[in-house]
Amino acid sequence: MAGNRLGGKVAVITGAGSPIGLGFAMAKATVLEGGKVAMLDVNAAWLTESAGRLAEIAGKDNVLPITVDITDPKAAADAVAETIGTLEGLDILVNNAGLWEPASFREVTIEAWQKIRAVNMDAPFYLSKPAVEHMVAQNSGRIINVTTSLGTMWTASNTTYGSSKAGHEAMASVLAQELAGTGITCNVLIPGGNTNTNMSAKYRDASVSTADLMQSDVMAAPYLWIASEAAGDFNGRRVIAAHWDAALPLEQRLLKASAPIAWPQLGGFSIEPDKK
Numbered sequence: 001m002a003g004n005r006l007g008g009k010v011a012v013i014t015g016a017g018s019p020i021g022l023g024f025a026m027a028k029a030t031v032l033e034g035g036k037v038a039m040l041d042v043n044a045a046w047l048t049e050s051a052g053r054l055a056e057i058a059g060k061d062n063v064l065p066i067t068v069d070i071t072d073p074k075a076a077a078d079a080v081a082e083t084i085g086t087l088e089g090l091d092i093l094v095n096n097a098g099l100w101e102p103a104s105f106r107e108v109t110i111e112a113w114q115k116i117r118a119v120n121m122d123a124p125f126y127l128s129k130p131a132v133e134h135m136v137a138q139n140s141g142r143i144i145n146v147t148t149s150l151g152t153m154w155t156a157s158n159t160t161y162g163s164s165k166a167g168h169e170a171m172a173s174v175l176a177q178e179l180a181g182t183g184i185t186c187n188v189l190i191p192g193g194n195t196n197t198n199m200s201a202k203y204r205d206a207s208v209s210t211a212d213l214m215q216s217d218v219m220a221a222p223y224l225w226i227a228s229e230a231a232g233d234f235n236g237r238r239v240i241a242a243h244w245d246a247a248l249p250l251e252q253r254l255l256k257a258s259a260p261i262a263w264p265q266l267g268g269f270s271i272e273p274d275k276k
Contacts, residue, residue, distance in 0.1 A: 002032050002033070003032075003033050003034065004033060004034040005033040005034070005224055005228050006030055006033040006034050006035030006092075006224065006227060006228065007033070007034035007035070008034065008035070008036075009030075009034075009035040009036070009089075009091040009092060009227070010035065010036045010037075010038070010083065010084075010087045010088070010089040010090050010091050010092070011026075011027070011030045011035055011036070011037045011038070011091065011092035011093070011094060011227065012037075012038045012040060012079070012080060012083050012090060012092070012093050012094065012127070012131065013026055013027050013030070013037060013038070013039060013040065013094040013096055014040045014041070014070055014094065014095055014096050014097035014123065014127065015040070015041060015096045015097030015098060016037070016039035016040060016041055016047070016050065016096070017039065017041030017042075017043045017046030017047035017049075017050050018041075018043070018046050018050070019046065019049060019050050019053070020215075020216055021096075021216055022096055022146060022191065022216045022219050023039070023041070023094070023096040023097070024039075024050050024216065025216040025217045025218075025219050025220055026094055026096065026219055026220065026223045027039050027050070027054060028053075028054060028057070028217075028220070029217075029219075029220040029223055029224050030092075030227075031054050031057055031058035031062055031063065032057065032058075033224055035062075035092075035227075036058075036061075036062040036063070036064075036087045036089075037054070037062070037063055037064070038064040038065075038066055038079070038082070038083040038086075038087060039051050039054070039063065039064065039065050039066065040066050040068050040070060040079055040097070041065075041066075041067065041068075041097075042067065042068065042069050042070070043067075044067045047065045047066075047067055048065065050065075051063050051064075051065035062087075064082070064083060064086050064087055066079045066082060066083070070097060070119070070123040070126065070127060071115075071118035071119055071122060071123050071126075072126075073126045076123060076126035076127045076130075077126065077127075077129070077130045079127075080093075080127060080130040080131055080134070081130065084134060090131060090134050090135070090141070091135075091140065091141055091142065091227075092141070092142045092144065092227045093127060093128060093131040093141070093142070093143050093144070094144045094145075094146070094223070095123070095124035095127060095128065095143070095144070095145045095146065095168070096146040097119055097120075097123060098119065098120055098146065098148075098161075098165075099115065099116045099119040099120060099161075100116075100161045101116060101160065101161070102157040102158060102161065103157055103159065103160070104156065104157050104159070105159045108159050108160055112160055113159075113160055116160040116161060116164055117160065117163070117164045117167075119164075120161065120164035120165055120167075120168055121164040121165075121167040121168045121171070124145060124168050124171065124172075125171060128143055128171075128175065131143065132175075132179070132184065135183075135184045136182060136184065139182065139183040139184075140183040140184065141183070141184040141185075142184070142185055142187075142226065142227050142231070143172070143175065143179075143184065143185065143186040143187070144186075144187055144188075144189050144223065144226055144227065145168060145169070145172040145186070145187070145188045145189070146188070146189055146190060147165045147166075147168050147169040147172070147188050147190055147238070148161070148162070148165040148190055149190060149192060149193070149240075150263060152165070153165055153166050169188060169238075169261060169262050170262055172186055172187070172188050172261050172262070173236065173260075173261040173262040173264075176235050176236035176261060177236065179235070180235055180236070183232070185226075185231065185232070185234060185235040185236075186235060186236065187226055187234065187235065187236065187237050187238065187239065187261070188237070188238035188239065188261050189219065189222055189223060189226060189238070189239045189241060190238065190239070190240055190241065191214055191216075191218055191219060191240075191241050191242060192214070192218075192240035192241055192242035192243060193213075193214050193242050194213050194214065214242060218241045218242060218244075219241050221241075221244055221246060222239050222241050222244040222257065223241075226239065234254075236260060236261050237254075237258045237259065237260060237261060238258060238259055238260070238261045238262075239254075239257050239258045240257050240258070241257075243256050243257040244256075244257045245257070
């Protein structure tokens with residue numbers, strides 16, 4: 001995979017430090033397709049290693065590592081501003097960073113609830129606010145949100161993770177509706193299954209081989225399409241990367257891999273009084 005599908009585009013990708021993470025896979029795809037990327041992560045060691053690898057591919061001028069705590073509203077806004085100033089623009093925001101610490105409802109502490117919510121739900125809001133304002137001014141942009149599968153949200157011991165990701169999903173649905181027709185799109189992209197990442201490794205069954213899991217680069221192909229100019233009318237959708245079948249024509253591929261954000265098809269809407 002190498003080309004120019006994102007030629008000249010600037011992406012901010014959170015949680016991009018881990019060398020086996022979803023964020024790194026999308027950052028790598030960005031530079032391989034001619035784009036520039038600001039890699040945000042709280043882990044400085046991971047970030048230095050991963051940004052160095054991409055700089056070897058694309059050149060230092062096209063890769064901006066920013067060590068930042070995105071749960072701090074000012075720090076998140078400053079990272080967006082630094083990206084715009086250093087890489088001379090912002091076209092794509094990928095809210096990918098996530099935190100998962102499974103525990104039953106009765107075991108979850110107040111501190112854990114606040115910490116996980118801050119990463120999974122608050123940070124996407126803090127980053128999307130300044131990014132959207134910049135994109136509105138230029139009449140174009142892509143907001144891509146990494147949430148999780150519905151089954152994961154419902155699974156026991158996912159009180160914090162499931163709730164925070166559901167909140168992120170709902171926010172993405174609202175934002176997509178409000179951005180319709182502006183030239184900016186807002187979509188969700190998830191792997192669609194158990195993926196080999198550092199986040200899941202700590203809690204993985206030791207009998208499961210990493211080779212049997214999905215690998216993070218499953219995100220690359222659908223990410224590149226959603227982020228591209230070709231996807232200008234694609235808005236308010238959630239794409240399951242595992243179902244992205246490049247062998248199919250685009251219309252069939254999207255039918256197979258995507259559905260509306262936040263599963264509106266699973267329930268009815270509230271009954272409202274007739275408007276006079």
